[in-house]
Amino acid sequence: MAGATYKTPKLDELEKGPWPSFVKEIKMAARRSPMANDLLGQLEKSYTEKIGYWKHGGIVGVMGYGGGVIGRYSQLPEEFPGVSHFHTIRVNQPAGWFYTSKALRGICDMWEKRGSGLTNMHGSTGDIVLLGTVTDQLEPIFAELTATGFDLGGSGSDVRTPSCCCGKARCEWACYDTMAVCYDFTMSFQDELHRPAFPYKYKFKFAGCPNDCVASVARSDMSFIGTWRDDIKVNAEEVKKYVDGGLDIINNVVLNCPGKCMKWDGKKLEIDNDSCRHCMHCINVMPKALAPGDDRGACILIGSKAPIVEGALLSSVLIPFIKMEPPYTEIKEIIERIWDLWCEEGKARERVGEFIQRVGMGNFLEAIEVEPLAEMVAHPRENPYVFYEDYFEEGDEDEDEEEEEG
Amino acid sequence: MVSASEVAEAMYKMVKESMGQKKLKPTDLTKAMLEIYEGRVDKATCKAAIKELVNGGKCVYTYFGGSYLEIPHREGAAND
Ligand code: SF4
Numbered sequence: 001m002a003g004a005t006y007k008t009p010k011l012d013e014l015e016k017g018p019w020p021s022f023v024k025e026i027k028m029a030a031r032r033s034p035m036a037n038d039l040l041g042q043l044e045k046s047y048t049e050k051i052g053y054w055k056h057g058g059i060v061g062v063m064g065y066g067g068g069v070i071g072r073y074s075q076l077p078e079e080f081p082g083v084s085h086f087h088t089i090r091v092n093q094p095a096g097w098f099y100t101s102k103a104l105r106g107i108c109d110m111w112e113k114r115g116s117g118l119t120n121m122h123g124s125t126g127d128i129v130l131l132g133t134v135t136d137q138l139e140p141i142f143a144e145l146t147a148t149g150f151d152l153g154g155s156g157s158d159v160r161t162p163s164c165c166c167g168k169a170r171c172e173w174a175c176y177d178t179m180a181v182c183y184d185f186t187m188s189f190q191d192e193l194h195r196p197a198f199p200y201k202y203k204f205k206f207a208g209c210p211n212d213c214v215a216s217v218a219r220s221d222m223s224f225i226g227t228w229r230d231d232i233k234v235n236a237e238e239v240k241k242y243v244d245g246g247l248d249i250i251n252n253v254v255l256n257c258p259g260k261c262m263k264w265d266g267k268k269l270e271i272d273n274d275s276c277r278h279c280m281h282c283i284n285v286m287p288k289a290l291a292p293g294d295d296r297g298a299c300i301l302i303g304s305k306a307p308i309v310e311g312a313l314l315s316s317v318l319i320p321f322i323k324m325e326p327p328y329t330e331i332k333e334i335i336e337r338i339w340d341l342w343c344e345e346g347k348a349r350e351r352v353g354e355f356i357q358r359v360g361m362g363n364f365l366e367a368i369e370v371e372p373l374a375e376m377v378a379h380p381r382e383n384p385y386v387f388y389e390d391y392f393e394e395g396d397e398d399e400d401e402e403e404e405e406g
Numbered sequence: 407m408v409s410a411s412e413v414a415e416a417m418y419k420m421v422k423e424s425m426g427q428k429k430l431k432p433t434d435l436t437k438a439m440l441e442i443y444e445g446r447v448d449k450a451t452c453k454a455a456i457k458e459l460v461n462g463g464k465c466v467y468t469y470f471g472g473s474y475l476e477i478p479h480r481e482g483a484a485n486d
Pocket residue numbers: 165166167171172173174175207208209210211212213214
């Protein structure tokens with residue numbers, strides 16, 4: 001076909017400016033794909049009439065799987081036959097998003113043959129998102145993907161495709177092997193990924209250090225953030241080089257330290273490691289001089305989510321520090337206990353963070369058999385539901401009651 | 407203990423009977439089975455039963471805000 005056949009003055013506005021434009025990409029795809037061409041037509045009509053002309057298809061998928069395909073149909077199939085069906089496919093990305101160019105070409109060739117040719121690399125969960133195909137192509141697409149070692153990702157009320165930062169593959173700050181854990185969890189929880197059995201979605205994200213390049217603290221039900229529990233490693237000579245090279249160490253490092261635990265006397269940098277918040281700021285500013293300590297592991301947090309049914313949540317600390325060593329049995333046992341409880345007591349479409357807010361962190365911790373710790377409290381006295389029973393001695397309650405009566 | 411196939415049959419019956427009235431989630435079915443077969447069925451058997459139903463094509467997963475198990479049918483939204 002010759003190219004885009006619709007006049008799209010509204011969409012054309014989105015091609016202006018120096019940034020990438022999805023309209024430009026759809027127009028390029030429209031040169032080959034009638035589906036992409038009709039997508040332009042329907043989208044322009046939607047922008048003009050301020051109506052989204054999509055219908056949700058809840059039943060399409062591949063045999064045996066409950067996730068990975070999101071059904072879409074046009075409400076205007078006669079006017080835009082190319083997008084009569086426009087299903088999305090989520091493909092489980094490799095850990096850390098490392099591909100060979102051969103693997104990428106394979107996906108693109110398959111998708112130009114069996115779909116619109118439009119992709120989203122990558123969706124916010126991390127999957128490769130293939131946009132727009134028809135129901136009859138779903139099984140052949142699945143067969144071709146699996147033949148080349150790919151699998152569908154999660155969608156619906158299941159474990160969503162786990163994702164991680166590039167970790168030790170490229171980054172010196174990685175406090176554990178994010179890619180290894182991400183791969184291990186993906187394989188261990190295949191059933192939960194492909195067979196939705198939860199009240200709602202459950203996301204794992206693995207970040208190698210507190211820089212949290214995968215935004216796990218905001219975007220995953222369970223975040224694994226690399227950290228260390230010994231002292232920050234300091235190379236005094238390199239610190240001096242930074243200062244001699246013009247770094248304003250007082251204003252750019254010491255005064256920006258959230259733990260207020262750094263001192264610079266003009267010659268020597270001192271860190272009170274007990275007060276360090278492990279924020280990475282000083283390490284990011286002076287990467288040659290400072291590094292995370294050697295006793296490395298991860299902090300596990302729970303409950304974040306983007307706003308969907310209710311508002312956004314950030315994660316709360318669940319396990320302040322744990323060594324991340326295969327086969328991760330202790331962690332998996334905690335996860336199973338959380339899922340058992342949430343499946344039993346959670347409401348439909350209630351994320352685990354919302355569930356914890358409803359039942360209370362204290363009750364949640366008790367039910368999953370995790371001891372409450374001071375690190376779980378974001379600010380002093382913020383959570384009145386965590387009781388430290390050890391602080392009370394037998395008879396304390398009787399005394400309180402007597403005092404009240406008196 | 408009751409076999410996964412027997413549980414699958416009981417689940418299938420439930421899904422069929424509630425079709426058109428109430429969509430059932432896998433957890434609804436599991437909870438019902440644990441109650442019906444008190445002590446003679448565990449969660450692992452229920453999981454295996456669901457797998458049997460889906461792999462055998464008797465039920466499909468559907469998504470309408472949450473994930474459900476239904477008898478395969480042509481959905482209202484589908485275009486030819
Ligand atoms: S999260 Fe930390 S370890 Fe991972 S890529 Fe970012 S800086 Fe590196």
